[in-house]
Each structure stands twice: as structure tokens, then as C-alpha cells.
Amino acid sequence: MPRKKADSPNAPLAPGQAATINDIARLSGVSKKTVSRIINDSPLVRQDTREKVQALMKELGYAPDPLARALAFRRSFLIGMVYDNPTAQYIVDMQYGALDALRGTSFELVVHPCDTRSPGYIEGVRRFVQQQKLHGVILVPRASEDQALVEMLDQIGCRFTRIAALPLDETSATVVTHDRDGAAEAADYLLSLGHRDIALITGPSAYRSAHERTSGFLEALERRGLRLPPERIIEAGYTFESGVAAAEKLLLGGQRPTAIFTGNDEMAAGVYKVAMRAGLTIPRQLSIIGYDDSPLASRLWPSLTSVRRQTRDTGRTAAAMLIQPEGSALRTASVRPHLAVRDSCQPPEL
Amino acid sequence: MPRKKADSPNAPLAPGQAATINDIARLSGVSKKTVSRIINDSPLVRQDTREKVQALMKELGYAPDPLARALAFRRSFLIGMVYDNPTAQYIVDMQYGALDALRGTSFELVVHPCDTRSPGYIEGVRRFVQQQKLHGVILVPRASEDQALVEMLDQIGCRFTRIAALPLDETSATVVTHDRDGAAEAADYLLSLGHRDIALITGPSAYRSAHERTSGFLEALERRGLRLPPERIIEAGYTFESGVAAAEKLLLGGQRPTAIFTGNDEMAAGVYKVAMRAGLTIPRQLSIIGYDDSPLASRLWPSLTSVRRQTRDTGRTAAAMLIQPEGSALRTASVRPHLAVRDSCQPPEL
DNA sequence: CTGAAAGCGCTTACAG
């Protein structure tokens, strides 16, 4: 025998059983389709019908099942976040931001760390997107900079928002973080304190963020007539250890600079270590500026002046762009960095 | 007219269209039900049938749709992670660990930060679980310690795994992190270096982790005949700022201890700040041990000796417990902490 | 060991 359903016209709801669209339709005397229209904010419903049905929904605590909607829509209510090993605070802030935008909606956040250097990673993201029929994905640097990844997503018709230091192309939805401007502000600050012998420890030049921070910093110096000699510019790897190695070159032999700007806080912590070990006093003998304004910046002693990225805002904006109605979709948004001044800089000693 | 389906017996697959269970059934000449049995590893399928169908699945790159399965099962393939504001590295490590266990399965990880002090948070978790029909949730401290949360989950029949410093009850699945043992190892190490005037900065006593670390530390000292006077024990809030305040009490007036153990690395960084500001040399004049082995521990100078929690292992184990077949379910697992020795301790000056 | 029918809770395509 087929399973039977309790669909007699006025059968009350089974207690403890969540209401479905069928219950709402039956008890309010309209068709499922009309209920569906109300769920989906269709204008094709008379106002009094809408109100009557909505009142019943509220009374029964009805919420449409996202799994059923997803199956019918062929698209889930999940937003993916794809990233390749950024610092923990950055990724957590990005998650909090995205969740800010998703709160109160039916959307949830699914995380997908990956390794952009591993050969199968694009295929891994494709499976992730297609299996779960994701509504869209947020691409965090450095994954966001990978053109091959973006092409794959375009090809399978997956919405995405890129987060990037600068606009990467004409077409894709992007939250631009303007790293160039943040670095320029650091340069202006050091110049305003009177520094002239300045050094720069950059992230890997293959990262757009590193490139933007470097050129933003150097161009700001050049606007004030200062051009750094090549030996004052060292490329490192955005890691603490690489910051230590770079700082050793700058501080342990020959004449040392009076100020150092590093492409992130991790490398700045490396500079601190070398400076402390060498007995240098920060900021009296050496001024330092980092980039990220991570928790580390305020934990170090003396506390580190650093460029603050509005990471949570960035994540919120990226998620909001993905869930807004198709037509109205904003293609780009901007988030501006600014310098958080603490205790690691002062005018150079004469 | 009703929508028509391409279901002629040997219709080839539409190109670019993913295969469904209907395609597999039709092309391999069995019923959907048999294909379903194979998907779900039922023993009730003849071996040759199974092999024939599996070969076709592989050829067509078929993967069952988790959304459709979820709708039919009334349970999704999503694992939730519920947490209340731990440090970024801890939560990211926990996520990586959980994802390690989910890799290669159909499960994905959905994150749910919350505020256990806000009145509606349990209701928020309930909505999260019921709306998405989560397969199960991982409860991270401090959320894992909330009995009201656990009772709600039991009541709605949601699987969960708690992560906790010690077993919290007889029944719930738990990954036990044995914080007591980690703190005891820190105590033994300080004693072995010859310290006798030792101070302790604890986390909030309402946290089980703080309680366990405190009593593990004190009991290890007592086993060696040392009992700390009350003024050597200060309760703080697990934050950097509260560590600063506690360290000021210990270091700036009267006789200072020769060693301090803090309930986490954040508070240890606060001790560093106060010590540096006061011109004390670590570890010559003051030995310090933290708890967490966060990245901060190696970024500080001198690098901080700290108790390492195997957070990634913890997350992996918790997720694995949730996705294993019902019957075989392990109820508890253990992860052991151990001391990571760095440069922040030495024998006391005479 | 295998299958036909009904159902999970929604939406789409069509008709009125």
C-alpha cells in the first residue's frame, strides 16, 4: 500500500511536526502555488491574500525548507568561501563579515580552504560548487587572483565575488581593497616624521596585494622626491621567518635605515625580533610600520603602527553582493584602508 | 502541456548535463532502487550488478545529488561548527581539522559563531540546525560547556560532539583535551628549573578550561610540596588586556615571582608587555609559560614556551565521530596536550 | 536480490 498522507481539509498539524507549504495552503484555503508566490515575494498576489497567508505562517512558525527549495531551484542556499592559507585573523574576520550579511536570510556559509599551488585545486573547487549547487562563492586573495579559477567558475555559471587589492578585470564582481592607498599613507607618515633612509620588506611579487603595497609605498615616496636605492627593497614571503631573514640583511651589516615598512604584520614581527636581539630600541633607533592591523600589532611591544584593512566590512560587502537580486547586482565596491598609529614610530635620531 | 522528459530507453545523455540516478538506472538496465542501494552501500545487491552499475557511474562521472538525498533523508550533508569567540588561530585550526575528516565525503562544513551571553543564542542554534537539517554539530568551548544548549540539541534529536577540557557527562560524545595534564606539565617544568616563587594568571573560573588548567597546575605543584599563596594566583579574562592588568599586580609592587604561568598565550603577551616596560629581562629575571602554542608564542621575543593543544587533531576527531555510521559511534576520544619548550624560561637568578 | 509506486517540500511551465 502506498503511504498515506494526512491531507483531510482541516486536519490539525501533528504536534512537534514542522508545518509545510501544504499545511499553509490547506489551512489558509489557497493553493501551494500561491503560498510559493508569497515565499518568493512575487507581486502577483492580492494584498489581502498575502496578509492572510503570512499571518498563518507566523502563527504556525512556518519557514520554507531550504533543502526543498534548493532541489527545485537547482541551487542551494549556501555561500562558499574559498581561500588559500591567509592568516587566521584575516580569514576569521572575513567569515564574520560574510555572516553579518547572511544573518536573517536563509543563507549559510560553507568554508573551503585550498592550496592554489596544488594541481587539482581548481577541480576541487568545481566539485565543491557543483556538488553543493552553491548559490555563489567569495574568492579571497590569493585564490581571487587566479584567472584560471575565475574562468572555470564563469564556465560552469557560478556566481562569485572577488576580493582584490585592485580591480582585476572589467567584468567580475569585485570588492576592491585599495592596498596601494594604505601603503601610501604609511609612506606619507614616515616622511612626515622626517625619515629619509627608509627600507621596504615586500611580500611575494606574484601577489597582487604585495605588488600594490610596494608600488603604492614607493610612488608616495617619489611624489615627495625620495627614491629608494635597490638595496633598501627586499622581497620576502609574507611570513615571520622571511621577515627575520630580510631584517637581518637590513639591520645587521653596514648602515641601517631609520625606518622599515613591511608588507604585513607577520614580517614586522620578524623585524622586531632581529631588532630586539641586536639591542636596538624601537622606535628610538628604528621605526616600523606593518600592514594588516592584526592582533599581533597590539600584542608586540612596543605596539606596532600598522595599516588597518576593514576585513569584516570586506567580507560583509562580498556576501551582500552575492545575495542581492540578480538585476540590481552591483559589480564593484570599495573598502578603504587607513593607518592605525601606535607606538612603533618616531622621528629619526639625528 | 506537462514538461516532457527524455526518457527513451537509450537516449544518450544531454551533453553538459550531469547524470542522475535515472540515467544510471536506465543505461545500466536496473531500477533506481538498485542504484540507490549501491549509492548507500547496501549489502542487498549482487556483486556483478554492483560492479556493472559502478562502472557506468564512473564512466559518466555520476555523483548523487546531496540536496536530493538530503530532502529524502530529511537530513542534510552539512556539519555545523558552533563557537563563541575563541582566538582566531584556534577556530581556524578547528575548521581545518574538521575539514580533514570531511575530505572525500559528501559532507561540508558550515560555520556558526554565536554569543553565549546573548539571550537568544540557543534559539539561534536551534534554527540553524533545524532549518538546514544539519547532520550534526561540533560544539567548541565555551559553547560546548553550556548544558542548556546540549539539552536543546538532545531534545530536537540533533547529533553533536562536544570538545571539552574534561568529560562533562556520561552520555554525550566528547573529544577530551585534558587541559589539566598540559598545565601539570608546565608546573613540572618550572619546578625542574628550580623555580619556587611561582605565580599563576588564570582564565575566567566559569570556563572549564580555565578551571582545569588552574587545578592541574596547582595540584602538580602540591605533589612536589609547593603550595602557592593566594596573592600569587590572579583570575583574569583570557584577554591580552586582562593579562596586562594581572601582570602589573604581580610585577610592579613588592617582591615579584621568578616565574609566571598564564592560562593562555594572550595573557602571556600581556605579561611580556609589562615586563618589557618595567625593564625586566625575559627569561633572566622572569620565566613565562603560556597555553595554546598560538602563532603569537613564536612571534614574541624571546619566543614563548607554551602548552601545545592539538587543535587540528581535535577538530578532525570531532568531525570523524559525527560522520561515522550510527552503530559504531565512539562516544569519547582523547587528545593530549604537551609542552612546546622555547626561550622564555630558565633557572631563577640566585 | 530486485522493482513499481509514492513521497520528501518545494518551484516551473502552462492555462485560465
Next chain:
DNA sequence: CTGAAAGCGCTTACAG
């Protein structure tokens, strides 16, 4: 503005 039918891609309950 509203609705009856079919479908999304699976599983369950039952029968053989």
C-alpha cells in the same frame, strides 16, 4: 491574480 499537474533527484515502505 490564482491553481492543477509535473518535476527537481533522491529514499522509504512494501511486495515479490
